[in-house]
Amino acid sequence: MNQILLAFGLYFVAIAGITAWTMRGIRSTSEFLLGGRTVGAVGTAISAAASARSASAMIGQAGLAFMMGFQAIWIIFAATLLEYLAMLFLMGPKLRRFSGRRSAITIPEYLEARFADSRNLLRVVCALAFIVFMIAYIVSQYVGMSFTITQVLGWPLVPSVVLAAVVTGAYTMLGGYRAVVYTDVMQGCMMVLSMLVVPVLAWQSAGGLSGIVSGLHELGGADLSGVIGSGGYPFAIGMLFAGLGAFGNPHIIVRYMGIRSTRDFRVAAFINLLFNIVIGWGGMMLGLAGRVIYQDVSKLPLANSEMIFFEVTRAMVPFDFLVGVMWAGVFAAMMSSADSMMLVVSSSVGRDLYEKVIRKGQAVSDQVLVALNRWVVLAVVLVSLVLTFFLEKSALMIALFAWGGLGGALGPVLLLSLWWRRMTKWGALAGLLGGMAMAVTWRFTPGLRAVLVYEALPAFLFSLLAAWVVSLATQPSADPALEEDLRYPKWSDAELGMERI
């Protein structure tokens, strides 16, 4: 256990080092919230992927494969491809170009600039939604941490969760975007290491592919070993559409705005793709092999399939120190998601609501604004910690809803705003509100959920429809520079964007 503690200790020391390196020279909100758009391809790629893949995605995929067999792959099949396409083609380059040319540093600010919304309607609606959903998301990460701390490590709950939350909050508060991105890179590398080593050990132990297929067939027949298993086509199709959330989750998309140059998307998208393949497919291999080795979920601690990662690590990884490194990888997954969400809330409160709405038209010094953003991060940590101990179960539900509901509502609005010049402010507002309303309706109507389990697809389709119909019924604002600012950049463009942040 001492060596496990040593691994966690070194992890926290490395975070402190990165924070000390990145906290110098933050003089403006653009530098605090977007790193002054200086982060390159590798940082953007790994940070976006590590933020998107929380611990529930990392160990949850293995747990799902343990329970459902080969058919669990449908959930990562579409999400991996959609995230790649979003970064390389559908969203990244256009969003970076437009936001750079219009000096927009948050997503609500992008929408306001895109639709010349002088009344700040879009900014306020979007910022409020981000605050609610992102805090719920952070709470879900803390709930995951508390589970790992108490059930796996056997450490005392309150001091351990408070320590992890304070460390995450501290480096986000001090170093802002750059600290979040570069700690994400380290955390992402730990996640990749964990999901390369542990699945390979389990795979070999279970006898490779032929041993696993025959083992699964003996345990559950075609339900486990078949590509269309017990859930049938409705499950496969439903899980495919869960990937739509990738288009509308601000803690991922804001990375596209912070990249140094649009040309960096070329390499960034490729690295992002490789990262997601290792995490997703590693989880599949681990879950399938784990099922053959342990055979039944009752043989795992707490009869919880997500414990397969911890159980295989404990049983097969040599040296306690390496076990500690692998387990710290799960912590890294939680912290790399929580830090990005904290920064989204900070930008929504500090930049979108205070600087641009409450103090609209008034001069506020950069020093005050950076300090405000930092205090907001601290407040988010405190609020989330309190909620963690009171709202455990509902927070997980809201977090799941945030991925599909917020993703389903915001995704179509962002996509249409980037590719359809005829779209109007009212269309965007209708898409946002309509998508969220549909997501809520779907979640709380049992009859609808019996048709399709997850609200991502209905929210996405309704948001798309509402945005399209209302845009056609209203007049777009005149913006002579829109065509040039919104065009897809050529890969040969020198789109450094540094001149207009």
Added chain:
Amino acid sequence: MNETTVWPQWLFLFGTALLYVAIGVIGLWITGRGSGAQPGERPRTSGPGGRGGRR
């Protein structure tokens, strides 16, 4: 178990991963074509700008 019955699962699990890697490589190749060197400029062979990128 007969080896042939493993092929669908191999394709489903590793085939999809390899397909995505191939899509990524094709994406790099297609976007790399657009970042050719300017006339009279020495092509870059590495770095975020890709081959021939102009910083």
